[in-house]
Amino acid sequence: MGDGAGETLIDEHVLEFPGGYKRSVGPVVGRFLTGLRDQQLVGVRTPAGRVLVPPAEYDPETSAAVGERPEDFVPVGPEGVVTTWAWVREPRPKHPLDRPFAWALIRLDGADTGMLHALDAGTEDAVHTGMRVRPRWRAERVGHITDIECFEPA
Amino acid sequence: MTDVAVVAFAQSKHVAADPNRNEVEMLMPVVAEALEQAGLEREEIGFVCSGSCDYLLGVPFSFVTALDAIGAWPPIRESHVEQDAAWALYEAWVRLQHGDVDTALVYGFGKSSLGDLHEIMTLQLDPYYLEPLWPDMVSMAALQARAYLDATGKTERDLAEVVVRSRAAAASNPNAIVAGTTTADALLKEQTTIAPLRTSDCPPITDGAAVVILATADRARAISERPAWIRGIDHRIEAHSIGVRDLATSRSTALAAGRAGAADDKVDLAEMHAQFSHEELIVRDALGLDDSATVNPSGGPLAANPVMATGLIRIGEAASRISAGGGDRAVAHASSGPCLQHNLVAVLEGE
Amino acid sequence: MSGRAIEDLNEDGPVTKMHAPIRLEYRIGAGTAQSRFLRGVAEGKLLGQKCPVCSKVYMPPRGSCPIHGVPTEEEVELPDRGTVTTFCVVNIPFSDLAPEVPYVCAQVLLDGADTALFGLIAGMPAREVRMGLRVRAEWAPREEWTYNLGNIKWWEPTGEPDADYDAYKDYI
Numbered sequence: 240m241g242d243g244a245g246e247t248l249i250d251e252h253v254l255e256f257p258g259g260y261k262r263s264v265g266p267v268v269g270r271f272l273t274g275l276r277d278q279q280l281v282g283v284r285t286p287a288g289r290v291l292v293p294p295a296e297y298d299p300e301t302s303a304a305v306g307e308r309p310e311d312f313v314p315v316g317p318e319g320v321v322t323t324w325a326w327v328r329e330p331r332p333k334h335p336l337d338r339p340f341a342w343a344l345i346r347l348d349g350a351d352t353g354m355l356h357a358l359d360a361g362t363e364d365a366v367h368t369g370m371r372v373r374p375r376w377r378a379e380r381v382g383h384i385t386d387i388e389c390f391e392p393a
Numbered sequence: 394m395t396d397v398a399v400v401a402f403a404q405s406k407h408v409a410a411d412p413n414r415n416e417v418e419m420l421m422p423v424v425a426e427a428l429e430q431a432g433l434e435r436e437e438i439g440f441v442c443s444g445s446c447d448y449l450l451g452v453p454f455s456f457v458t459a460l461d462a463i464g465a466w467p468p469i470r471e472s473h474v475e476q477d478a479a480w481a482l483y484e485a486w487v488r489l490q491h492g493d494v495d496t497a498l499v500y501g502f503g504k505s506s507l508g509d510l511h512e513i514m515t516l517q518l519d520p521y522y523l524e525p526l527w528p529d530m531v532s533m534a535a536l537q538a539r540a541y542l543d544a545t546g547k548t549e550r551d552l553a554e555v556v557v558r559s560r561a562a563a564a565s566n567p568n569a570i571v572a573g574t575t576t577a578d579a580l581l582k583e584q585t586t587i588a589p590l591r592t593s594d595c596p597p598i599t600d601g602a603a604v605v606i607l608a609t610a611d612r613a614r615a616i617s618e619r620p621a622w623i624r625g626i627d628h629r630i631e632a633h634s635i636g637v638r639d640l641a642t643s644r645s646t647a648l649a650a651g652r653a654g655a656a657d658d659k660v661d662l663a664e665m666h667a668q669f670s671h672e673e674l675i676v677r678d679a680l681g682l683d684d685s686a687t688v689n690p691s692g693g694p695l696a697a698n699p700v701m702a703t704g705l706i707r708i709g710e711a712a713s714r715i716s717a718g719g720g721d722r723a724v725a726h727a728s729s730g731p732c733l734q735h736n737l738v739a740v741l742e743g744e
Numbered sequence: 745m746s747g748r749a750i751e752d753l754n755e756d757g758p759v760t761k762m763h764a765p766i767r768l769e770y771r772i773g774a775g776t777a778q779s780r781f782l783r784g785v786a787e788g789k790l791l792g793q794k795c796p797v798c799s800k801v802y803m804p805p806r807g808s809c810p811i812h813g814v815p816t817e818e819e820v821e822l823p824d825r826g827t828v829t830t831f832c833v834v835n836i837p838f839s840d841l842a843p844e845v846p847y848v849c850a851q852v853l854l855d856g857a858d859t860a861l862f863g864l865i866a867g868m869p870a871r872e873v874r875m876g877l878r879v880r881a882e883w884a885p886r887e888e889w890t891y892n893l894g895n896i897k898w899w900e901p902t903g904e905p906d907a908d909y910d911a912y913k914d915y916i
Contacts, residue, residue: 246413246779247774247776248774248778248779248782248783248891249771250771250772251769251771251772252451252507252769252770252771252772253451253768253770254451254452254766254767254768254770255766255767256766259763259764259765260763261761261762261763262761262763263760263761264521268521268522269758270758272521272759272762273758292636293522295634295637299631299634323536323539323543324536324539325535325538325589326585326587328585331511331512331527333515334526334527334529335527342528342535342536344540344635346636352634353636355526355528355536355635355636356526357526382759384521384525385526412773413775414775415774415775415778415807417808418775418808418815421808421813421814421815425813425814435812450770450772451768458806461806461809462808464810464811464813464814465810466810507770507771507773508769509768509769512768516766516768521762524764525764
């Protein structure tokens with residue numbers, strides 16, 4: 240704590256949960272993350288026939304339960320199309336890439352919804368809504384959304 | 394249904410960073426000012442409700458200490474929401490419907506200067522698919538901005554025009570941090586930070602607090618010469634994942650506005666909790682406003698954004714204009730969650 | 745990049761768990777009133793603050809009277825001695841920072857204060873600590889003082905007779 244010229248004492252404070260929470264992911268998210276570890280992308284089909292990627296436990300339109308049967312999970316991608324994007328000129332330390340990149344909402348082939356990830360496209364000019372992209376996989380995969388290092392132009 | 398009106402509204406002099414006052418010190422004079430406006434003693438308040446976010450301070454349950462600014466002995470009736478205090482106002486409005494108390498004090502406060510707000514807001518995101526990627530608050534907004542521009546054919550110039558109007562309006566708001574005359578051309582010369590957004594499209598980091606006092610029918614008339622009656626209030630939330638929503642529109646705002654009766658009569662002014670320039674355009678569409686309504690006469694969140702009080706301030710700003718005779722009918726909007734996930738609409742009228 | 749778990753929680757079976765690490769950094773101001781108090785502590789002084797409405801003296805002060813919601817601007821210097829109003833004996837080691845078990849945490853009502861201060865009791869066996877015990881502060885060496893109540897290492901018995909229950913019953 241420092242005593243500067245100001246009226247108030249200022250102190251550094253760190254909010255940290257060492258090691259982090261260990262979350263139970265549940266069977267639906269777990270199925271998707273298990274797929275990532277195996278370098279596969281899976282979606283889940285709702286009773287109304289839409290394919291949610293990434294999968295959710297419920298249909299956002301009807302709230303119907305989703306993913307209760309193994310056959311509800313369907314392979315999607317690996318390529319997809321960018322539905323919206325944002326160009327990051329100066330990445331933050333916590334961002335997935337340490338060089339300029341795009342955030343992109345990506346609708347994988349066979350999916351009806353968008354998935355957020357980073358898109359490594361080099362320059363802003365190289366990105367546009369509707370472009371096709373594919374995942375770049377990490378060699379070491381553990382069942383986590385970052386098993387996809389990022390997407391790249393297809 | 395019990396008639397409820399806004400009878401007092403006070404806010405701190407918002408600043409980018411207020412290191413010399415902690416939350417309680419920031420809040421105390423604002424509470425005192427609101428009580429004085431209403432001519433009420435602390436003990437006369439029937440219900441107290443607040444909105445804040447512990448992550449802003451980095452201290453779990455920090456909101457309980459804020460009660461020191463209120464005086465909670467003998468024990469008071471109190472509640473808290475971990476979101477913008479506009480939702481605390483909603484809870485207070487519901488509480489007043491019980492009929493056993495006739496006044497409520499609502500407060501919201503937040504110091505965004507202590508940590509990294511843009512990262513803190515990442516913690517409101519789904520922890521499985523989104524948060525591990527650390528998309529910050531501006532990144533999420535920029536994805537929606539692009540979706541809106543793509544869907545409507547509007548351009549970054551349209552966003553800049555929102556900023557120009559907001560800053561001009563803010564010139565007469567003593568609480569504005571960002572105000573003054575500028576032009577779209579000048580703004581567009583700035584580099585984008587997270588394209589398509591520029592710093593000017595984003596709200597300023599702000600420390601501040603606000604207090605609204607509500608009262609029911611006869612009590613409201615006794616307190617205020619011209620109470621701002623809440624004629625309709627509703628809030629609606631949509632799915633969290635931005636990948637399942639149409640980001641170019643705000644269905645939840647439109648639904649809440651319909652339930653609150655926003656478009657049932659002419660709207661003189663609207664205060665919108667649009668933190669980013671494109672959000673104002675999306676919310677404006679969803680509220681069904683025509684060009685005759687004055688939008689964000691205070692300058693809105695682009696002028697000052699004390700997170701967790703910003704939405705409540707929209708209701709307070711709209712109400713104080715009604716009470717001062719600056720309009721007969723106003724719409725106030727508050728928002729919560731990423732990319733306008735959760736929206737509240739209140740319709741305020743003079744008599 | 746943060747958030748990626750390197751440790752495999754799930755081995756080869758289906759993924760059922762994930763790590764969710766969070767780390768955020770802040771620069772927090774103590775506020776004007778608490779800063780006055782902490783500057784006093786850094787000089788070995790315990791400055792309570794008095795409510796202008798009810799005259800209660802808060803120790804430690806937080807800058808406002810939580811009963812009346814008003815600033816407590818008047819300062820009152822209090823002695824570093826007082827009475828144990830309540831205490832507990834800790835028999836479980838739960839932090840590397842804590843003393844060896846068993847140790848005693850207590851609320852100490854400084855003479856002239858209306859609220860009690862949290863502290864450790866030492867200088868006597870844990871089983872002999874009692875309500876009403878009169879204690880005084882054992883300060884850390886002066887060169888270690890900072891803007892922190894940790895300047896008081898613990899509280900030790902003064903040897904005075906115990907305070908009457910009536911003297912502190914309203915402060916428990």
